[in-house]
Amino acid sequence: MKAFFISALVLMMFAGVQAQQNQRYEIVNKKIKLLPEGKEFYEKNLPAVVDNSTEMYFPPVYSQTHFVCNQVSSSYYMMTYETCRVKNLSAYNQNRWFSVYVPWNWFHGGNGWYGGHVTGVFNLAKSCGMPLMYQSQADIDRDSSIWITGYDNYYDFMHNRIKDYYYIDVKDEDGLMALKAWVYDHARDERPGGLATFMTNIGWGGDNHLPAGTPEEGFYVITLCGDNPLHSRTVVGYNDDVCWDYNGDGQYTNNIDLNGDDIIDVRDWEKGGFKLSESYGPDWQGHGGFMYIMYKCLADEFPYGGILNNEMAVIEPMIDYEPLLTAKVNLNHECRGNIKI
16 A cells, blocks of 8 residues: 555656646746746747637637626636636537626626626636536526526536636737747647637727738738727637738838837737637627737737737636535625625
C-alpha cells in the first residue's frame, strides 16, 4: 500500500509538472501575461487564422429578446463552449446550453430592464453555480420575472461552476498575442482554444463591411468604438489578414504611423481582426450572426476609438464539482436587495 501511494504521488507530481511546463503564461492580479518563452513560442507558431465557432463545442448563435448580451456572452457562449470542450460533448444538443435568464434575473434589480456586468455572471458561476437552460423556466419563456425555486433545483446547478475568470490586457502587441494564444490553444497546448468577452459600442462611422477583394470581404466589421460601452460580444477567433484602410491611401499596412505619435504599434495597424459572435440571431448582417473587430480597436484608448478598459475576460471551467456542504433555508424579506447572508 505504501509503495502504491508513493507511486501515485510521483505520478500526480509529474502530471502537475507537465501541466506547468505546457502553460506559457502567468497570472498577475487576475491578468494573464505570456511568459518570455511563451511569447517566443507564439511569435513562431501562431497560425494566421483561427475560428473556434466551427467547433462542435460552440452553441448556435443566440437571438436576444431583452438586454441580456452580458449573460449571452458569459454564460451561454463561454460556459457552454468551455464545459462542452473539456467534456468532449457537442453543443448542438440544447440540453447542454447554460442559462441566460437566471443570471439576468439575478442582477437586474427587480426592474427587468437592465442587467449585471459579465463579472457578476462569472462570480455567480464561481460561487453558486449555473443552471442549464432547459432547467430554467425563465429561459424557456424568456421571462425576466421568473426565479428558479426549490432546493433540489439549486442543488443541481451548484455542480455547474467555473474555477475562475481572468483578464487579458490588449492595449499593446504583447497583450494582443496573449489573447490570440488563448484563442488558439488556451496558451498551453490545449486545443481548440478559448473564447473571450468584452464590452463596447460602435462609434460614429465605425460600422463598416470588409472591402471587396480582401479576406472575408463583405463581413460586418467594427473599425471604431464609441464612448458608451453597453454591449458585450464574444471573441470566437481571429484573422491576421482582414484589413481596413484607415488613412485612405489605398493600402493596408501595419508599418505607417497613422496617429502621428512617432510610434508604430497596434494603434497604427490596418491589418488583423478578431472574429466575434453577436447575440442578434444567425440572420443578423448575413454572415451567420458573426462579425469582426479590427485589432486597432482593442489598443486604442477608451473612449477614443477603443474598447472598455482595453481588456478581455476569459474563464476556466470547473468539471465534475460536488458540493461539500449545503444548507436548506426558508428566508423571507420584503426587499431582496437588503438580504445579507
